[in-house]
Each structure stands twice: as C-alpha cells, then as structure tokens.
Amino acid sequence: xxNFMQGRGFNILIPLIAIFFxxxxxxxxxxxxGNNPIEGYSALIAGIIGEPYDFGETLQRMTPLIxxxxxxxxxxxxxxxxxxxxxxxxxGWFTSVYxxxxxxxPMIIHLPLAITAGAVAGALWGxxxxxxxxxxxxxxxxxxxxMNYIAMHVTxxxxxxxxxxxxxxxxxxxxxxxxxxxxxxxxTQFSRLHWGFFIAAAACVxxxxxxxxxxxxFELRSVGYNKNASLYAGMNVNANIILSMSVSGAFAGAGxxxxxxxxxxxxxxxxxxxxxxFDGIAVALLGASTSVGIFLAxxxxxxxxxxxxxxxxxxxxxxxxxxxxxxxxxxxxASSYIIRWGLGRLxxxxxDK
Amino acid sequence: MVEYVIEMNDIxxxxxxxxxxxxxxxxxxxxEIHALLGENGAGKSTLMNVLFGLYQPxxxxxKVRGEKVNINDPNVANDLGIGMVHQHFMLVQNFSVTENIxxxxxxTSRGTINLKKAEKDVQEISDRYGLRVDPRAKIEDISVGxxxxxxxxxxxxxxxxxxxxxxxxxxxxxxxxxxLIQIMNNxxxxxxxxxxxxxxxxxxxxxxxxxxxxxxxxxxxxxxxEGATESSLAEMMVGxxxxxxxxxxxxxxxxxxxxxxxxVVEDSRGVDVVNKLNLQVREGExxxxxxxxxxxxxxxxxAITGLRKAKSGTISxxxxxxxxxxxRKVTETGIGHIPQDRHKHGLVLDFTIGENVLLQTYYQKPFxxxxxxxxxxxxxxxxxxxxxxxxxxxxxxxxARALSGGNQQKAIIAREVDRSPNLLVAAQPTRGLDVGAxxxxxxxxxxxxxxxxxxxxxxxxxxxxMNVSDKIAVIYEGEIVxxxxxxxxxxxxxGLLMAGGSKEAGEPAT
Numbered sequence: 001x002x003n004f005m006q007g008r009g010f011n012i013l014i015p016l017i018a019i020f021f022x023x024x025x026x027x028x029x030x031x032x033x034g035n036n037p038i039e040g041y042s043a044l045i046a047g048i049i050g051e052p053y054d055f056g057e058t059l060q061r062m063t064p065l066i067x068x069x070x071x072x073x074x075x076x077x078x079x080x081x082x083x084x085x086x087x088x089x090x091x092g093w094f095t096s097v098y099x100x101x102x103x104x105x106p107m108i109i110h111l112p113l114a115i116t117a118g119a120v121a122g123a124l125w126g127x128x129x130x131x132x133x134x135x136x137x138x139x140x141x142x143x144x145x146x147m148n149y150i151a152m153h154v155t156x157x158x159x160x161x162x163x164x165x166x167x168x169x170x171x172x173x174x175x176x177x178x179x180x181x182x183x184x185x186x187x188t189q190f191s192r193l194h195w196g197f198f199i200a201a202a203a204c205v206x207x208x209x210x211x212x213x214x215x216x217x218f219e220l221r222s223v224g225y226n227k228n229a230s231l232y233a234g235m236n237v238n239a240n241i242i243l244s245m246s247v248s249g250a251f252a253g254a255g256x257x258x259x260x261x262x263x264x265x266x267x268x269x270x271x272x273x274x275x276x277x278f279d280g281i282a283v284a285l286l287g288a289s290t291s292v293g294i295f296l297a298x299x300x301x302x303x304x305x306x307x308x309x310x311x312x313x314x315x316x317x318x319x320x321x322x323x324x325x326x327x328x329x330x331x332x333x334a335s336s337y338i339i340r341w342g343l344g345r346l347x348x349x350x351x352d353k
Numbered sequence: 354m355v356e357y358v359i360e361m362n363d364i365x366x367x368x369x370x371x372x373x374x375x376x377x378x379x380x381x382x383x384x385e386i387h388a389l390l391g392e393n394g395a396g397k398s399t400l401m402n403v404l405f406g407l408y409q410p411x412x413x414x415x416k417v418r419g420e421k422v423n424i425n426d427p428n429v430a431n432d433l434g435i436g437m438v439h440q441h442f443m444l445v446q447n448f449s450v451t452e453n454i455x456x457x458x459x460x461t462s463r464g465t466i467n468l469k470k471a472e473k474d475v476q477e478i479s480d481r482y483g484l485r486v487d488p489r490a491k492i493e494d495i496s497v498g499x500x501x502x503x504x505x506x507x508x509x510x511x512x513x514x515x516x517x518x519x520x521x522x523x524x525x526x527x528x529x530x531x532x533l534i535q536i537m538n539n540x541x542x543x544x545x546x547x548x549x550x551x552x553x554x555x556x557x558x559x560x561x562x563x564x565x566x567x568x569x570x571x572x573x574x575x576x577x578x579e580g581a582t583e584s585s586l587a588e589m590m591v592g593x594x595x596x597x598x599x600x601x602x603x604x605x606x607x608x609x610x611x612x613x614x615x616x617v618v619e620d621s622r623g624v625d626v627v628n629k630l631n632l633q634v635r636e637g638e639x640x641x642x643x644x645x646x647x648x649x650x651x652x653x654x655x656a657i658t659g660l661r662k663a664k665s666g667t668i669s670x671x672x673x674x675x676x677x678x679x680x681r682k683v684t685e686t687g688i689g690h691i692p693q694d695r696h697k698h699g700l701v702l703d704f705t706i707g708e709n710v711l712l713q714t715y716y717q718k719p720f721x722x723x724x725x726x727x728x729x730x731x732x733x734x735x736x737x738x739x740x741x742x743x744x745x746x747x748x749x750x751x752x753a754r755a756l757s758g759g760n761q762q763k764a765i766i767a768r769e770v771d772r773s774p775n776l777l778v779a780a781q782p783t784r785g786l787d788v789g790a791x792x793x794x795x796x797x798x799x800x801x802x803x804x805x806x807x808x809x810x811x812x813x814x815x816x817x818x819m820n821v822s823d824k825i826a827v828i829y830e831g832e833i834v835x836x837x838x839x840x841x842x843x844x845x846x847x848g849l850l851m852a853g854g855s856k857e858a859g860e861p862a863t
Contacts, residue, residue, distance in 0.1 A: 213728070215721040222712070225703040232660060232690070232698040233712040234681025 013343070014336045015286050015293070019300070022329030029324060030317060040317040047310025048303040054310070056188025059197050060263055062302030064089065066200040067255025068280025069298055070207050071122075071248045073289035075140075077211055078244035079224035084129060084144025085252040086277025087151030088122035090270065092253025094155040095121035097260040097267040100173030101163070110176040115199070115257045122253015123246040125151060130245025134238035140245065148273065156269045169268035179262035194262035200298075203251065204291040210247070220244050252277060282330045301326060357416070358383045358515055358546050359404070359435075364413035366399055371747075373399040374410070377572035379548075379565050381515070386537060386547045388557040388578070390590055391567035392787040394745070394757030397550045400567070401517055405437050406430045417515075436508025440519040442500050444492045451475045451488040454507045478509050482539045498529035505536065516540065517548045522556060523785050526646070534560050552590070552787035554583045566590050591789045599792075601799045604823040606635035608671075610776050610807035611657070616666035618652045618831075625664065626652045628831035634776065639798060639808040641822025641839065643815060645851050649831035650811050651693060654780050657809075658690045659683035660698075671775050684713060689774035691765055691782045693811070699765045700753045707735030707749035710768050742767035743793070759790030766797055777801050780811045795821050815844055829853045 027037035048058050068085045075082035082088075096118030103110060129143035165171035179194040187193075211217040223230045223240045231237050255276065260267055283301055287293025308322035332339065359381040366374040374396045381387045391397045402408045404415065406424040415422055417433045424430050430437075444453050451472045459466045460474075475488040484502045492500055501521060508516055518537075522530045537547055537560055549561060557564055557578060564581065566573040566589040573589050587595040611634040618627035626649040634640045644650055655661035657668055659680040667676045673686045684690070692698035700709050711720060711731050720731050735749045744763045746756055753761060762782065770777065779798060783791040798821055802808050812818050818825055819839050827835045827850040835850050 213726060214724050215716050215726045216724065218708070218715055218726050222701050222704065222708075226697075226701045228697045229699060229701045229712070232658075232680060232692060234679070234684050236679075 011288060014339050015288065015297075015333055017339050018286070018329050018332035018336065021332045022325050025328045026321060026325040029321060033318075033321075035315060035317050040311055040315045040321075043311045043314040043317070044304070044307040044322075046314070047307030050310070051189060052187065053189035053191045054306060056184070056191030056193035058299070058303045058306045059188075060191060060193045060302075061306050062298040063194075063196045063200045063258050063262065064255040064276045065279055065283050065298035065302050066295060067203060067251050067258060068277050069283030069287060069294040070203055070280075070291070071126075071251035071255065071277075072280045072284035073287065073294060074207055074211070074251060075126075075244055075248035076284060076289050077224050078220045078240065079227070080130075080133070080241065080244055080248070081141050082126065082129075082144055082245065082248045082252075083141050083281070084125065084147045084151075084249070084277075085255075085280045086273050086275070087144070087148035088125040088249040088252035089256040089259070089274065089277045090148075090151040090155055091125045092118035092122040092256025093260040094158065094256070094267050095253070096177075096257035097170060097173055098163070100177030100261055100265075101171060103177075104174065105176060107176040110174065111179070111261070114173070114177040114261055115254060118257030118260065119250040119254040122256060123250040125253070126245040126247075126249020127242060130242040133245070134241045148277070152270055152273060155267070159267060159269050163267070164269075165266075169266045172265045173261060177261055178265060179258065180265065192263050194258075196258035196262035199254075200258065201295065203254065204295050207251070208291040216240075216243070252280070255280075279326075282326060285330060286333050356383075357381060358418055359548070360414075360416040360419075361400070361404060362414050362416070364400060364403060364415075365411045366396075366403055366408055367411050371570075373570050374403065374567075375571050377413075377565075377567060377570075378575075379572075380575070381546055381548055382563070383546055384541055384544060385562040386541060386549055386560050388561040388564040389548055389550045389567070390552060390554075390557060390564055390586060392552060392569075392590060392757075392789050393759040393785075395567045395590075396570040397567060398519065399570075401437065401519065401548070401550060404430065405435065405517070431511055431513075434512055434514035435517065436511060436513025436515070437517040438501065438504045438508060438519065438521060440521070440523060442504050444500060444503060446493045447491060449489050449491050450486055450495075450503045450506070453492060453503055454488075454510050458511065475506060475510060478506055482509065482536060482543065484536060496529070498525050498532065501525070501529075501533070502536070513545070515546045515548065517550065519550045520552075520785070521549070522551070522553060530556075554586050554788065557586060558583065568592055587788050590787070595788050595792060599795045599799065599820045601821075602803070604638040604802065606638040606823075607805065608636045610634055610636055610671050611809060612667075612669045613653075613657070614667045614669075616653070616656060616668060617664040618649070618656045618661060619664050620652055626831050627656065629666065630828075630832055632826060632833055634807040634809050636775070636805050636807050637802055638824065639802050639810055639822045641818035641825045642809065642811040642828055643818045643825050643847055643851060644813075644828035646813050648828050648851075650780070650828060652831075653828070654690075654693070654778055654809075654811055657683075657778060658688060684774075687775035689769035689772055689777040691762075691769055691777070691779040693780035693784075695758070695761055695765055700761055702752070702754040704753055705750045706739065706744065706746050706753050706756060706764055707732045709753045710735040710738050710749075710764055713768055713772060738767040738771055739764070742770075759786045762786060762790065763793065766794060770797060770801060774806065776807045776809065778809045778811070781813060782810070783812075783814075783817060791817075815847055819844070819847070827851055 030037040030040050047054055049055050068089060071085045072082055096114045099114040099117040125147060129140045129147060132138040132143050133140045159170055163170040179196045181195050184193045185191060211221060219235045219240055223235060223237050227237050279301060283294055283297045287297035304322045304326060308319035311317040312319045357380045361379040364374050364377045377400055389397050403410050406427045406429050409425060415424060422433060454475055455471045460471055461467060472488045479486045484506060486499060486502045486506060521533060525533060540547060551557060561578045563575055564578050565575040568590060613630060613632040616627055616630045617625055620626045642650060652661060656663050659678055663676050667674060669675060670686050670688060675683045675686055696702060715721060715726060720727055732749050739746060739749055742763050744760050744767060746760060782794050798808055810822055822839045825837050825839050825842060826833045827847060829851060
C-alpha cells in the first residue's frame with residue numbers, strides 16, 4: 001500500500017476521489033433543493049450514454065475540450081500558465097472559418113489548410129505573450145487574459161464588418177473545408193459528431209510524442225522545471241518559452257478550427273466567451289497534464305455538459321448544478337493536498353495496527 | 354538524577370524500498386554536546402525527524418529524561434523541550450527577528466500582539482547566551498550567521514532544553530563558525546544539551562563530548578571524542594581508511610588552455626566585480642582560486658562559462674575566443690563546469706538522474722536523431738556513467754531530488770568529466786559533502802589533471818585549495834593579487850593576501 005501511495009497509482013487515485021467528492025457534494029445540493037439525487041444522476045448518465053445521439057454529442061463536445069486541455073497542459077509543462085487558450089481558440093475558430101469561406105480548393109488541400117490556418121492563428125496569439133515574457137519579463141497570465149478580450153472583440157468586429165451573412169453569423173463554409181461526417185452523424189442519430197474527434201485523439205498522441213520523445217520536448221520540460229539549470233546546460237530558455245506558448249496556442253487554435261469547421265460550419269459574433277478555453281484549465285488540471293488524463297477529463301466534462309440537458313428535462317434539476325459539480329471537482333483536485341494527507345493518515349494508521 | 358536527557362533505543366525506520374534507520378541507539382547526556390556523525394544520506398536527518406515527531410519509527414523506543422514518550426507530532430517534541438535549528442532556515446524574510454520568533458506563539462493582550470514585550474524577552478534571551486541579535490532587525494537585512502542565531506533564539510524562546518543543530522556550519526564563514534562554537538559553549542554552560550548533526554570531523558573534535566556514528570542507516574556506535582582522531586572517526590563513518598592528504602605527483606603544465614585577459618565583469622547590480630583580471634591555466638595543472646566570498650569569483654566563473662557577459666577584456670580557450678559566446682558554444686569549445694550551486698544550476702531536480710547525466714549531450718548524436726530523442730540509449734549511457742562514477746541511486750530513473758548531495762554531485766561530475774573537456778571549472782565542488790565524497794572528487798580532479806586537462810578550482814575552503822591545487826591564484830576585489838605555489842605557501846600568507854594584504858608577503862610566481 002505504501003509503495004502504491006508514493007507511485008503512479010496515487011496520482012490516479014486523487015482525481016478519482018475528487019470526482020467522487022464532486023458528485024457527492026452535488027447529491028447533497030440536489031437533496032437540499034428538493035430533487036432526488038438518484039433520479040438526477042440517472043438522468044445525467046442517460047443524457048450521456050442513453051441514446052447514440054447523446055453519446056455522439058458528448059464526443060462532439062469533448063473534441064474542442066481536448067484541444068484546450070492540451071494547450072493549457074503543454075504550456076504548464078514548460079512552467080507557463082496559459083490563461084489565453086480562450087482567445088487563441090476564438091482566433092483559431094475565426095481564421096479557419098475565414099479560410100473555409102474565402103478559398104476554393106479540393107478538399108485534400110482545403111481542409112488541412114483551414115485547420116492549419118486556425119492553428120497558426122492560435123499560435124500567433126500565443127506567440128505574443130510568449131515573446132513579451134521572454135523579452136521583457138511581462139507575466140504571461142496578465143497578457144494572455146488581456147489577449148482574450150482582444151481576440152473576442154477583434155473577431156466580432158471583423159465578422160460584423162466583412163463577413164456578416166444572416167443574423168449574427170458568417171455564411172457556411174465551403175463543404176471542401178468541412179469536418180462534417182455523414183457517416184458519424186448517421187451512426188449517432190444525426191448528432192453533430194464530426195471527424196474532428198479523431199483529430200483531437202491524434203493531438204493527444206502528438207503532445208505526448210513532443211514532450212516525451214523529442215529533443216525539444218526534453219528542453220521544454222527542462223526549462224519548465226529549472227530555468228537556471230537549463231540555461232547552464234546551454235538551452236535557449238527564452239526561445240523555449242516563446243515556442244511553448246506558440247505550440248500551446250496552436251493546440252488552442254486547432255481546437256477553434258474543430259468548432260468552426262466541425263460543429264457549427266460558421267463563425268458567429270460572440271456575445272461572451274465560449275468558455276471552452278477556460279474549461280481547458282479544468283481539463284488539464286483534472287488530467288494532471290497528461291495526454292490520457294486530458295482525454296478522459298474532456299470526456300467527463302463534455303459528458304456532464306451534455307447530460308445536463310437531460311437532468312433538467314427528466315429530473316427537473318437545474319443545469320447549473322452541473323457547473324457546480326465541475327467546479328467542486330476542480331476544487332477537490334486543487335486541494336489534492338488534503339486528499340493526500342487524508343489518505344496518508346488512513347494508511348499510516350493501518351500500518352500501526 | 355537521570356543520566357540521559359534523550360535516549361533513542363534501537364530505532365528502525367523504513368521507507369518504501371529502503372531501511373533508512375536500523376539498530377540505531379543514541380543516548381545524550383545532560384549538558385553535553387553530542388555529535389551525530391554520518392555521510393550524506395546515512396540517515397542522520399531521518400533519525401532527527403523521528404525524534405522531532407515528523408516520522409514514526411517502525412521499532413524502538415524514545416525516552417526523554419528517563420520517561421518513555423511517544424512523539425507523534427512536532428508540537429509534542431516542542432512541549433518536551435526539544436528544539437531544532439534547521440539547516441535551511443525557516444524564516445520569513447521581510448519579518449523582523451522578533452516577529453519570526455513569536456510566529457505561531459504570539460503573546461497577545463486583548464487580541465493584539467504585544468510586540469514590545471516580545472522584543473524585550475528576545476533581547477533578554479539573546480543577552481543571556483551572548484547571541485548579540487538585534488530583535489528589531491529584518492531577516493533580509495542580516496547575515497546568514499545572524500539568521501541562524503535568530504533560529505537558535507526561536508528554539509530558546511520556546512523553552513527548548515535540548516537543541517538539535519542540523520549541519521549548522523555549512524553556510525557560515527570561518528569567523529561565524531568560531532562565534533557559533535562560542536554560542537554552543539554558552540548554551541551548555543546554561544545547562545542545555547546539544548545534538549550536533551555534522552560530517553565535519555574537525556568541528557566534532559573541537560566542540561563535542563561524545564559522538565554517535567551512523568553508516569548507511571545503521572548505528573556503528575558511540576565514542577568519547579577525547580582520544581578520538583579525525584582518521585579514527587572517519588574510518589568509523591566510512592567503514593574504511595580515509596586519506597586526508599590528497600596523493601598527487603608534481604604537475605607537468607603544457608599548452609595554454611584558459612587565457613583570461615583584462616576581463617571586466619559586472620554583477621547583477623551593474624557594479625564591476627571583476628576588474629581587469631588576468632588568469633591563465635595550462636594543460637596538466639590545477640589552479641586554485643582562493644578568496645573571501647564575494648570578491649568576484651562567482652562572476653568570473655559565470656563569464657568563463659558563458660552564463661554572464663563580459664563587459665570588456667577577452668577569454669579564450671585553447672586559442673578560441675569565447676568571450677561573448679552562448680553557454681552551449683562555450684561548452685562545445687571544451688569546458689566542463691561543476692557549478693557552485695548544484696540545485697540551482699547543476700541539476701533539474703525533477704528530472705530523473707539519467708536525464709540529468711545527459712543534460713549537456715542529449716541533443717547530440719546518437720541520442721538525438723532528426724529531433725527525436727532516444728531515451729533508451731540515453732538511459733543506457735546514463736547507467737554506465739552512474740556505475741563508473743559510483744553514483745548511488747536505486748535506478749537511473751530515480752528523480753535527482755531523491756539522491757543525497759554527494760551522489761547528486763557525483764552525477765554532475767560524471768556528466769561534466771565524461772565529455773573530456775580541455776578545461777574543467779570546478780566551483781566549490783565539495784561544498785556540503787562528506788569526507789568520502791570529498792575524497793572521491795579530489796581524486797577525480799587530480800586524475801583529470803594527470804590526463805592533461807586544465808583545471809580551475811574555485812573554493813572558499815583554504816585547505817581544499819592548498820591540498821588539491823598546484824598553484825594558487827588569490828583573488829581580491831576582482832583582481833588576481835598574487836599567484837603562489839601551493840607547496841610553498843602557508844594558510845597565514847594566503848589569509849593575508851585574501852584580505853588584501855601586501856603583495857610582498859607572497860612571492861608572485863611568473
């Protein structure tokens with residue numbers, strides 16, 4: 001048991017316990033607000049896996065969450081807090097849709113081009129805070145937060161001025177740039193599930209590969225742990241900071257492309273942040289900044305968001321409760337120290353007897 | 354009258370995979386200074402953490418003043434009058450001495466802190482034991498030695514009768530060490546008892562009454578210090594005979610390797626701390642750089658290794674001008690660098706020991722091919738280096754953080770020496786290490802010299818400089834004020850030169 005506590009198993013245990021506590025607290029809240037937690041949760045589960053449609057929508061929702069989670073985690077591994085995933089995702093969304101609208105080309109060129117455009121836009125949005133951090137020691141958290149607002153208002157303005165088609169959105173992208181999949185959609189009772197899901201899964205592998213298999217990944221992790229020793233070992237710390245923020249932004253931008261080219265097929269004037277980027281922080285945290293963890297955490301949060309509808313319609317539970325549960329899970333993950341301490345207490349007492 | 358204030362009988366403490374303490378018995382008499390001696394990683398700190406209530410032993414009993422106690426919490430230890438002066442001080446930098454001392458047990462009257470009274474109390478204790486600490490001084494403004502005294506005051510303020518000093522001299526200057534010894538004697542006179550954790554044999558002979566030795570987690574025994582010698586203690590600690598005199602033949606200097614000309618370097622405040630410095634190191638010789646801390650040694654080393662820009666002057670290595678090259682370029686021209694601060698510059702503590710051993714070469718073939726790092730090959734190489742340099746680690750995939758200081762340093766040396774650099778710069782390579790590790794490192798430096806490498810040894814310990822180097826360059830206020838042959842000089846002469854004394858005292862070699 002003690003070996004287990006020190007090792008990997010313990011790291012997996014903590015998010016699981018945090019999730020359990022999150023749901024338990026959610027159940028208490030339901031009781032107080034006059035709902036039956038068993039009914040509520042069974043509705044929630046039905047809302048995630050009850051029908052193929054729900055499952056398809058869950059996978060659709062988790063697709064951009066994977067990307068935003070990867071973006072946060074990638075920067076975090078290099079010792080940077082990228083709070084600007086939201087903005088990077090918005091510019092990625094906009095740019096990919098613009099390329100999808102403005103260019104005519106066969107799919108084999110057009111689709112990769114549109115996705116790449118989204119990733120590049122996100123990368124540029126990440127490059128700016130990275131550069132400011134490396135060159136002038138401006139804290140990336142402040143810059144990225146501000147860049148979020150710039151991203152939202154600039155893209156809104158561009159859509160309003162140049163691309164407005166009907167109501168609050170642009171026209172639909174050319175089908176050659178679309179991630180839509182008739183096959184996946186049919187399979188899931190015409191949900192909005194699209195090919196982007198598989199791209200997201202591949203992105204998980206990509207992040208793992210970069211960080212744990214390449215020379216650059218070695219440097220990025222080294223810089224993240226100890227800038228001084230990295231500098232001493234001849235690494236270019238500043239270049240790595242900029243690179244890390246750019247790659248992080250590229251993940252976020254690609255996530256935006258998934259939303260634009262896959263889920264909606266257009267970009268619209270955003271009345272507020274999408275929150276996909278901010279949820280990425282939660283996904284990365286729950287997933288312990290590992291590829292597998294992020295995939296699973298994105299599934300959980302995507303599922304919760306999807307299942308919330310059913311909770312409301314079938315059990316009469318307010319969908320905001322789901323937000324509270326997510327918040328509580330994050331709270332418990334963040335206070336993993338307490339869990340660690342509690343478990344330590346538990347096992348050491350066993351040891352005494 | 355109880356004979357022992359502290360008795361730890363037959364203590365055993367296990368961690369996953371390791372037995373950190375086994376069969377250790379420590380008995381401290383009232384009013385004595387009792388040394389706890391052992392190499393780094395021998396289990397001294399573990400034992401003290403057991404006494405302090407941070408760990409629970411798997412076996413054994415603890416008695417305080419003859420009564421069996423169960424210390425399961427540091428607060429219990431506090432209540433029993435056990436106080437610990439940590440190696441790494443636990444002080445709030447921008448609080449005053451008094452504020453730090455009362456932290457956690459603030460004397461209050463009607464909800465407000467009575468700082469005046471506290472200051473008076475602190476002053477009183479300080480006077481009684483001759484600590485000479487200003488209770489109102491801010492921690493960040495006082496020297497390391499003073500900070501340590503604030504730590505001592507903290508334990509006394511809380512009524513400690515038994516004080517544990519964890520490697521107290523590691524960060525102190527020779528003068529501060531003298532004063533500390535005086536303070537310890539004062540404490541004993543006032544009836545306190547002291548446990549001194551250390552691996553410095555001289556200090557034990559100087560101040561301690563008795564000495565308990567631990568070797569690789571197992572108690573070796575307790576001896577009276579009177580009658581013991583440095584070598585007898587060292588033998589107990591290491592388990593074999595240790596040579597203090599470094600064995601080395603005469604140097605045979607050849608081609609010039611490091612050539613520093615008129616070098617000026619600024620420190621981070623923009624002050625010139627290296628002033629028109631000239632220094633040469635040749636193949637096959639060890640030049641020791643002696644000087645009082647803060648006379649430009651750090652900045653000189655940083656300039657040579659590319660970590661700091663030179664303001665003017667030139668540095669060349671084997672004929673290549675490296676003055677303003679980036680660290681990696683400098684490294685590639687053939688420098689090995691054992692940095693002064695191994696945790697800050699030497700290692701990425703969260704990386705595995707294998708990753709650390711390859712930290713300077715990971716990007717080269719065969720480890721990296723077209724951007725992909727071959728971790729298997731890397732760990733294979735690391736494994737052989739770890740064996741060759743006798744780095745004691747459970748595995749090459751163990752976090753560097755988990756190793757003892759000596760083994761961490763050996764890993765750095767493995768990394769730096771294995772690249773066969775023309776110039777090896779060793780900055781305080783043995784700081785905080787035990788005799789076994791020091792011996793190993795000194796031997797390595799001389800081995801490298803004999804292989805025809807140029808070695809620059811920067812150290813604050815005169816004894817080390819004198820034993821290991823062939824010539825000694827004395828640095829004072831950023832200048833080399835004298836170069837002397839190490840076998841022709843004396844500590845007194847060097848001391849004088851280091852303090853800026855007249856150059857005539859030492860004969861400058863050409």
